[in-house]
Amino acid sequence: MEFAFYFASGIAVVSTLRVVTGTNPVHALLYLIISLISVAMIFFALGAPFAGALEVIAYAGAIMVLFVFVVMMLNLGPASVAQERGWLKPGIWAGPVILGTLLLAELLYVLFVAPSGAGISGTTVGPKAVGISLFGPYLLVVELASMLLLAAAVTAFHLGRNEAKE
Secondary structure (H helix, E strand, C coil), X not given: CHHHHHHHHHHHHHHHHHHHHCCCHHHHHHHHHHHHHHHHHHHHHCCCHHHHXXXXXXXXXXXXXXXXXXXXXXXXXXXXXXXXXXXXXXXXXXXXXXXXXXXXXXXXXXXXXXXXXXXXXCCXXXXXXXXXXXXXXXXXXXXXXXXXXXXXXXXXHHHHCCCCCC
């Protein structure tokens, strides 16, 4: 399990660096998806499958759909059509595909070859323990994160809407 943890951590670091250093927002989003999936793999390797599943569903699923929607709203016009044609080149997708394939291989290794479902510590963290932790001592942090996400959604709406012409 230590191998799975370090391997997923390495992929998370590489893909996050590509998010930060990339100039194209769509490429950055692809690498951000890979980064979030590798963080989910870290949770799986640590013996927290519920937290890993929440990471995939909430962040790599729902939040990334919101980000893609915002990028689609802000890239309007005839210049974006030519840019989208450039995005369909196979070389652009090579990095995320390679990192995603490595994470899939690691997931299959963890599920079928590893001795047990428990993580490095030997224990499994269940949904009840996650809920008690989130809504116990970390309640303020969870609520602040929800307010931050609400502010981001309102900001995206205001940036993307068309002003009413008088």
